[in-house]
Amino acid sequence: MSYVALYRTYRPKTFSDVYGQSIIVKTLQNALLYEKFAHAYLFSGPRGTGKTSVAKIVAKTLNCRTAPTKEPCGKCDICLGIDKGDVPDIIEIDAASNNGVDEIRDLRDKVKYAPSVGKYKVYIIDEVHMLTQAAFNALLKTLEEPPKNVVFILATTEAHKVPATILSRCQRFDFKNIEIKDIEENLKVIVNKENLKISDEALYAIANTAEGGMRDALSLLDQVISFTNDEITEEDVYKVSGGLSRRFINELLVVIYKKQPQKALDFINQVIADGKDINRMVSDIILALRDVLLDKIRKKVIYPDLKELQSNLIYAYLDILNDLQQELKYTTSKRAYLELAIIKMINHETVALVEFEEKLISLEKELSNLQEQIKNKEFPQANTKVQQPTIENTTQQSNLKPLVTITEIEDILNNGDKDKKDLIASGWSRLSDYDNPSLKTTAQLLFEGSLEAVGNDQMLLVYDDLITAKTMFKPEVKKQVLKIINSKQKLIKDYTVLIKPDWLVIRLDYANQYRSGIEKPVLKPMDLHLYDTTVKETKQNKKRSEIVDFAIEYFGEELVKVEE
Known part of the structure; x- marks a missing residue:
């Protein structure tokens, strides 16, 4: 028969x-x-x-x-x-x-x-x-x-x-798609009747690959039975179906998360050499990322190695893969598009921004915990009173002039002009592609900053790094920035700059005071890390000049040699 x-x-x-x-x-x-x-x-x-x-x-x-x-x-x-x-x-x-x-x-x-x-x-x-x-x-x-x-x-x-x-x-x-658990239940009955050896992971893989169709599940089981004479494993199912195993997807996402582009591309080359369909690969990775999201709320975790993968980063990955799915419909260079998508997942600016935001959120949580500890007096009291360092005594020690003071920031925040801030912010996106060639570089610098407040005809900018923040204080840069901002109407007379960590501390302090009912909060003195180093250099040059003059007078000009 x-x-x-x-x-x-x-x-x-x-x-x-x-x-x-x-x-x-x-x-x-x-x-x-x-x-x-x-x-x-x-x-x-x-x-x-x-x-x-x-x-x-x-x-x-x-x-x-x-x-x-x-x-x-x-x-x-x-x-x-x-x-x-x-x-x-x-x-x-x-x-x-x-x-x-x-x-x-x-x-x-x-x-x-x-x-x-x-x-x-x-x-x-x-x-x-x-x-x-x-x-x-x-x-x-x-x-x-x-x-x-x-x-x-x-x-x-x-x-x-x-x-x-x-x-x-x-x-x-x-009729609806059949649930995975129902397909698994039916497969178990059939496997027992046929006296087949198959792992639970393989049963789940068949049920999952069938995408709600019982007939597809039975056809795939039939195919896997013909493929192997031993116990049917999850790897066997994915080899026959052309899909990616959970083990492979787990390893791929781990190297992407750890930013190892060469290893990620080696993985891709391996599966393409095995004849896997690229569209199916992308679909499998998207479904795996969905499971990683669900792992955060369910008891049975499918991808334990990816539990540290943050939700925002997963959404960024999904955006890149969804775009890739659309692009694959209209291109014959599918492999190139897949490799580019993997590189984007590792290095793309969206992913970098998400990672940076996560670090900021973590920093804000730490600051909040610190404030709570101070409020609850959880820190041990020392026998001697330690004075909080201020900008004034820090300046005296270093003989440097501060580029920005806490009083200046306090004045901007307490006299905030929301309408003017919204008006300036509405044109912020256009700074990245400014049409005036002579102001283009300055506009790009301005665009990299974050507009946090406007008050008393002065705006507050925040930058991630100290070098860019100090650059914004240069007179020639300030002149061009004001020209850009006031190009259509005069909105501000000046601006000042903070670095991100200092701004987070100030914002938290200001918000806590404002929520407690203080309409004009008084900010605590702190070191804002931005100083005018040209003052120190001038004094050093003046001192060196006095020494040189004395040497010439005492030894004679022909015997004095000045080396930097």
């Missing part, structure tokens, strides 16, 4: 064999038991979810010798005949190959004849959306008023293509 595929061998023969469609099954069972079934049904839904199988079970239950019943007995001559396909009252029509008006007219002529064996003639029209408009018109009248002992069951994967006139004459049941 020739081998019969698993999806045919284990095709549901009763309602109890149907997985994942409990609501539809219960509704149909009650209708059949109490003889309240309709003359026409429309079964719609994805492939492999049981539409045709349920249609045959309905036909069998209608004609079973024990009817009315919720389940066909499976033992009478009609049930056995339907299973074998020998009962002429059950007519299956493939609308994909019999979609013309002549076939439907032939059906309409024969439908008036009484059933020859059972109580009802049941017409099962598969892929009904493939019928032509003329064929639908020919079917319409018969479907509306069929003979007493005739039931139509229409099955389709694309219900939106069925005319509304047909839909309105049918009871519609929408």
Whole structure:
């Protein structure tokens, strides 16, 4: 006897064999038991979810010798005949190959004849959306008023293509994708009956790869059985299906997260050499990132090695991969686009920004905890009182003039002008591509900063690094910045600059005071790390000049040599 595929061998023969469609099954069972079934049904839904199988079970239950019943007995001559396909009252029509008006007219002529064996003639029209408009018109009248002992069951994967006139004459049941757990449960039953050795991970991989289709799951299981004679593993499933194993995706995402581009590209080269489909690879990585997100809220963790991957970074990865999916539809250089996407995930400015924001959030949390500890007096008190260093005494020690003072920042914040700030901020994005060539470099510097406040005709800028912040204090840069900001109307007279860590401390202090009811908070003195080093250099040069003059006077000019 020739081998019969698993999806045919284990095709549901009763309602109890149907997985994942409990609501539809219960509704149909009650209708059949109490003889309240309709003359026409429309079964719609994805492939492999049981539409045709349920249609045959309905036909069998209608004609079973024990009817009315919720389940066909499976033992009478009609049930056995339907299973074998020998009962002429059950007519299956493939609308994909019999979609013309002549076939439907032939059906309409024969439908008036009484059933020859059972109580009802049941017409099962598969892929009904493939019928032509003329064929639908020919079917319409018969479907509306069929003979007493005739039931139509229409099955389709694309219900939106069925005319509304047909839909309105049918009871519609929408079959859903079968849940992974239901597919796994059915696979376990079949594996036990077939005496197969298969790991739980492999069962999950088959159920997950099937994407809600029981028939696809059984076909894949059949294929994997042919591939290996030993115990079926997760790796075997992914080798046959062309997908990526969880182990591989885990290792790939780890090297991406750790910013190891060469290792990531080696991984990609390996799977492409194995003949994996690039579109499928991208889809698998996206699904894996979804699982990493879900791992943060569920007990059973699928990717424990990626638990440190922050949600914002995952969203940045997903944005890059979603863009890649769209680009792959219109290019023949799929490998190049995939490699570029991997490099973007490692080095792209969006990812870098997310990582920077995460560091800032972490810093803000630490500052908040520090404030709370100070508030709750959790730090031990020393015997001697330690004076908080101020900008004034720091300046005295270093003999440097501060470029910005805490009083200046306090004045800007306490006299904030939100409307003016919003007006300046509205044109901030245009600074990155400023149209005046002579001001383009300064505009780019300005764009790199963050506009945090505007008050008393002065704006406050914040920069990430000390060098750029100090550059913004140069007179020639200030002159150009004011020219850019006031190009259309005079908005500010001056500006000052802070570095990001200092601004975070100041903002937290100001916010805490403001929330406590202080309308004009007084900021605590602190070192803002920005000084005018030219003062120190001038004094050093002056001192050196006095020494040189004394040496020339004492030893003579011909004997004095000055070296830097």
